[in-house]
Amino acid sequence: xxxxxxxxxxxFDLADIQKKYMxxxxxxxSPESKIDSVWVNAMDDWWKSAKTDMPYESSNIFEKVLDQCxxxxxxxxQFSSLLDGINRSKxxxxxxxxxxxxxFKEIESAFSSGKNTFNLNGxxxxxxxxxxxxxxxxxxxxxxPSEVFDGLNLDLGKLRDQMLSIPGLGYSRxxxxxxKYALKLLSNYQENFQEYQTVMLRLNQEALELMRKRIISMxxxxxxxxxxxxxxxxxxxxNEKVYGDYVYTKEYAELNGRLVNxxxxxxxxxxxxxxxxxxxxxxxxxxxxxxxxxxxxELRKQVNxxxxxxxxxxxxxxxxxxKPVVVKKETKPVVRRKNKTKKRVTSKPSNVVELKQVxxxxxxxxxxxxxxxxxxxxxxxxxxxxxxxxx
Amino acid sequence: MxxxxxxxxxxxxxxxxxxxKLAQGYKTLADLGEIEVGVSEKEAVxxxxxxxxxxxxxxxxxxNSVPLLIVYALVNRPYMADLQDGRSMIQGLLxxxxxxxxxxxxxxDSADKYLTLDDYINGYIDRCVDVIxxxxxxxNINLLGxxxxxxxxxxxxxxxxxKIKNLITTVTPVDYHTKDDLLSHMVxxxxxxxxxxxxxxxxxxxxxxxxxxxxPYSLMGQKxxxxxxxxxxxxxxxxxxxMEKWIFDSPDLAGEAYREFIKQFxxxxxxxxxxxxxxxxxxxxxxxxxxxxxxxxxxxHLVPTDASKALEGCVSSKDYNSLEFPGGHIGIYVxxxxxxxxxxxxAAWLDKRTK
Numbered sequence: 001x002x003x004x005x006x007x008x009x010x011x012f013d014l015a016d017i018q019k020k021y022m023x024x025x026x027x028x029x030s031p032e033s034k035i036d037s038v039w040v041n042a043m044d045d046w047w048k049s050a051k052t053d054m055p056y057e058s059s060n061i062f063e064k065v066l067d068q069c070x071x072x073x074x075x076x077x078q079f080s081s082l083l084d085g086i087n088r089s090k091x092x093x094x095x096x097x098x099x100x101x102x103x104f105k106e107i108e109s110a111f112s113s114g115k116n117t118f119n120l121n122g123x124x125x126x127x128x129x130x131x132x133x134x135x136x137x138x139x140x141x142x143x144x145p146s147e148v149f150d151g152l153n154l155d156l157g158k159l160r161d162q163m164l165s166i167p168g169l170g171y172s173r174x175x176x177x178x179x180k181y182a183l184k185l186l187s188n189y190q191e192n193f194q195e196y197q198t199v200m201l202r203l204n205q206e207a208l209e210l211m212r213k214r215i216i217s218m219x220x221x222x223x224x225x226x227x228x229x230x231x232x233x234x235x236x237x238x239n240e241k242v243y244g245d246y247v248y249t250k251e252y253a254e255l256n257g258r259l260v261n262x263x264x265x266x267x268x269x270x271x272x273x274x275x276x277x278x279x280x281x282x283x284x285x286x287x288x289x290x291x292x293x294x295x296x297x298e299l300r301k302q303v304n305x306x307x308x309x310x311x312x313x314x315x316x317x318x319x320x321x322x323k324p325v326v327v328k329k330e331t332k333p334v335v336r337r338k339n340k341t342k343k344r345v346t347s348k349p350s351n352v353v354e355l356k357q358v359x360x361x362x363x364x365x366x367x368x369x370x371x372x373x374x375x376x377x378x379x380x381x382x383x384x385x386x387x388x389x390x391x
Numbered sequence: 392m393x394x395x396x397x398x399x400x401x402x403x404x405x406x407x408x409x410x411x412k413l414a415q416g417y418k419t420l421a422d423l424g425e426i427e428v429g430v431s432e433k434e435a436v437x438x439x440x441x442x443x444x445x446x447x448x449x450x451x452x453x454x455n456s457v458p459l460l461i462v463y464a465l466v467n468r469p470y471m472a473d474l475q476d477g478r479s480m481i482q483g484l485l486x487x488x489x490x491x492x493x494x495x496x497x498x499x500d501s502a503d504k505y506l507t508l509d510d511y512i513n514g515y516i517d518r519c520v521d522v523i524x525x526x527x528x529x530x531n532i533n534l535l536g537x538x539x540x541x542x543x544x545x546x547x548x549x550x551x552x553x554k555i556k557n558l559i560t561t562v563t564p565v566d567y568h569t570k571d572d573l574l575s576h577m578v579x580x581x582x583x584x585x586x587x588x589x590x591x592x593x594x595x596x597x598x599x600x601x602x603x604x605x606x607p608y609s610l611m612g613q614k615x616x617x618x619x620x621x622x623x624x625x626x627x628x629x630x631x632x633x634m635e636k637w638i639f640d641s642p643d644l645a646g647e648a649y650r651e652f653i654k655q656f657x658x659x660x661x662x663x664x665x666x667x668x669x670x671x672x673x674x675x676x677x678x679x680x681x682x683x684x685x686x687x688x689x690x691x692h693l694v695p696t697d698a699s700k701a702l703e704g705c706v707s708s709k710d711y712n713s714l715e716f717p718g719g720h721i722g723i724y725v726x727x728x729x730x731x732x733x734x735x736x737x738a739a740w741l742d743k744r745t746k
Contacts, residue, residue: 039406043413050417058420061615061635068615069413073406080402083395096393215394224396228405232616239608247605248576257580264582268589289501290591297505300440304514 039073075235076228078107097216104212108205161187178273185266192259199255203242211238409619416622423625426632429470431482433493437522441497444519450485455738457556457745458490458523458532462516462547464539465648466598468640469495471724472537474633478725483734489741494519494540498642504591506645508546508652509670516547520554533741535559538694538720542656545702546667546674552681557744559737561686562720564694565676566701568660573605574693575657583658587650595641605692634725663705676702682710684740686733691720712740 047066051059082103086096164183168176211234218225225231246252275285437444461481463469472493473481484491494516499506523532534555536544541563548555567575586593603610621627661667667674683706687699696715703711714736716723723729 043410046414054417054421058423061632062417062420064611065413065416065615065618068612069409069619071612072409072616076402076406079395080399083397083399083402086393086395087399218394223394225394226396226401228397228402229409229616233613236608236613240606243608244606247573248571253576253580256577257582261580261582261585264585264589268585271589286591290504293502294505296502301510304518 037070037073037077039077040070043069043073072228072232075232078103079228079231096219100212100215100219104208108208175273175276178269178276182266182269182273185262185269189259189262189266192255192262196255196259199246199252203246204239207235207239207242210242211235214238412619412623416619416628419622419625419628423629423632426629426636428475428633428636429473430476430479431473431485436492436526437519439515439518441499441503442515442519443495443497444522445493445495447481447485447491447493449490450482451488454488454490455741455745457529457741458492458527459484459559459741460520460523460532460534461491461493462534462536462540462544463494463496464537465496465499465511465644466539466641468637468642469493469537471637471721474637474725475630478630478727478730480724480729480734483730484738487734487738489734489738492519492523496642499592499645500643501592504646507647507670508543508655511645511648512543512546512669513550513672516543517551517554520547520551524554530554531556533557533559533745535561535737536563537724538562538564539652542652542662545662545676545679546669548681549674549676549678550669550672552679555681557682557684557741558679559684559686559740560699560702561733562688562691562694562699562723563685563702564656564698565705566660566663566698567657568663569695569697569701571695572698574601577601577604578653578657581653583650583653587646591646593644593646593649595643598644599639599641602693634721663701676705677707679706680708682744683708683712684737685711685713686716686723686737687713688716688718688720688723690718690722693720710744 043066051062054062082099085099085103164180164187168174168180214234215225225234271286275287278285279287431450432448433445434448435443436446461469461472463472473479476482481491481493496515520532520534524530531554534544534548534557536542536559538561541560542565544558544560545563545565548558564572569575590597618628618631621631655661655667659666662674662676665673665675665677683702685699685702687694687696689696691699700713703713716729716732718726718728723733
């Protein structure tokens with residue numbers, strides 16, 4: 001490393017950092033590998049040639065079937081080698097249990113190593129069903145960070161933390177802060193995602209253990225397993241049992257909550273950064289669309305209310321057409337609804353009587369008020385020596 | 392004793408047989424053609440935004456004089472109640488002389504993200520009820536709610552009881568905090584505001600994934616290996632594909648309505664506590680006094696029986712009946728057993744109270 005490659009401000013080795021960066025980048029995508037199985041390979045070869053003739057909808061479901069067939073074949077191969085061992089042991093009970101235990105250790109280690117190197121790619125994808133579902137659940141809304149975390153280099157994580165601790169400077173410091181906050185949220189999500197993956201792997205191992213115990217207990221109870229399909233079903237049942245017991249715990253509810261919340265927090269922040277950039281370019285953003293849609297929604301509500309009022313009025317008019325028509329005064333009987341500005345005209349036949357009574361009352365009251373005012377004016381003008389104006 | 396009663400050559404035979412079925416299945420699926428769903432004849436009688444109110448054509452000479460409105464959930468599509476000939480709750484009801492209407496919520500788009508429960512219950516449902524009342528010159532109708540649609544029907548009845556003559560709830564959650572309610576357990580710690588503020592409408596795929604996460608190994612794994620065994624039968628394959636189509640045909644959910652529903656119902660258990668607020672009104676199930684028939688499924692993995700049974704203790708109806716179906720959440724509408732049990736029971740219960 002020459003001195004000119006080093007920055008004068010710190011001890012960072014630029015070439016070393018670049019190498020770490022490239023390593024981390026390469027680790028994102030591990031080389032594809034397959035289950036080492038004759039049956040699976042034969043099936044995959046056949047499917048490559050057959051899939052072109054199948055309509056999309058059917059081919060989609062058939063691929064789901066094939067994914068599961070891979071698991072079924074894998075299990076069958078694992079257990080057929082166990083059967084070979086058992087046959088060689090000539091039904092010696094001690095050896096039998098040893099063979100079963102040994103075989104389960106092999107399967108378990110195959111799963112564990114698959115976790116790190118993806119050498120059981122197809123199998124593991126289905127084996128980690130809850131994680132896949134979680135990934136697909138959120139993948140349709142912008143960037144899906146879960147893909148990035150597969151194989152993330154720890155050194156890169158350290159570097160990230162160092163970078164995030166540098167305060168924002170200059171004119172664009174707000175944008176810098178937003179980006180750094182997004183990275184922190186990403187890091188938080190990464191931790192939760194890895195925790196979730198670890199738990200799921202633990203559950204898968206517990207399921208294998210449960211399956212092993214069940215097989216040993218079957219051997220003691222003289223129960224028979226007479227097909228590979230039964231072994232596959234036993235594996236599924238064991239997984240479902242272990243998973244089912246765990247998801248009812250408070251620990252799972254919290255873990256699931258942390259995972260979803262951290263992913264959403266990151267997505268929200270990344271949306272905000274994207275929106276800022278688009279706004280600068282005068283490109284319509286989700287935020288502006290939201291506002292338009294909100295206004296549209298308000299208008300729809302108002303239109304619905306108006307429709308409802310018009311319908312009410314129409315009904316009232318229809319009723320009125322068959323009964324005496326009463327012209328309404330502006331003062332009464334206009335009914336004003338709470339929080340609404342529309343007028344509703346009532347059409348009860350009793351209004352005819354009511355209106356007459358109201359008119360009579362108003363006339364009497366006006367008379368009385370005039371009389372009182374006259375007396376008062378007389379008195380006041382007399383008191384103050386003013387001129388009485390008649391009107 | 393050796394529990395494995397399998398010889399190495401048996402393994403090879405089994406795999407060969409499986410492979411043959413797989414190859415045959417490939418042929419069946421390739422020739423299957425379009426998957427049609429929804430069997431009963433119907434006409435649209437009212438339309439608003441994405442909603443369509445359907446009226447099903449009668450299949451009997453004599454009909455119950457009070458029409459029945461079916462309110463489906465916002466999740467998945469309502470053709471599940473009318474999946475195919477012989478596997479249709481609606482067809483069964485029509486055959487029993489019930490005059491059936493159905494609300495199809497459609498596929499909410501981004502313009503619907505602000506729709507609230509008030510818009511759905513006091514808006515859409517209420518207007519559909521008015522349309523039916525107007526058409527039949529009636530003051531009230533019968534209401535049947537399916538799953539979340541049942542919860543909506545309960546809210547609607549509590550707020551507009553005069554318009555409902557009899558209420559039927561099917562696989563409807565009422566108490567959302569029962570011990571075995573996994574869905575409720577899974578959303579307990581989730582920040583719903585954050586999800587809605589981030590995503591707007593809730594993607595259907597996300598809901599689907601949540602439902603599949605309840606039993607991931609069976610629903611996403613074993614089921615497809617089982618499929619290989621029936622793929623040599625075109626009719627059975629078609630039945631499977633219809634269900635598969637329905638399962639993954641998931642509309643997005645209006646964001647605000649989702650926010651209110653998950654928070655008030657699932658997280659706060661407001662329906663039992665009497666704290667659910669729809670618009671300006673509090674939903675008090677105790678105000679419901681009309682006849683109720685509550686149907687639940689014994690093996691329901693989405694809505695536990697206790698979650699449904701809780702209804703009895705919340706309403707004031709003196710005429711309260713319940714019916715347990717020996718099956719699951721979907722089987723109650725599509726299984727052969729259900730066709731023999733559910734529509735005749737519903738029709739008989741309604742006849743007794745409306746004729």
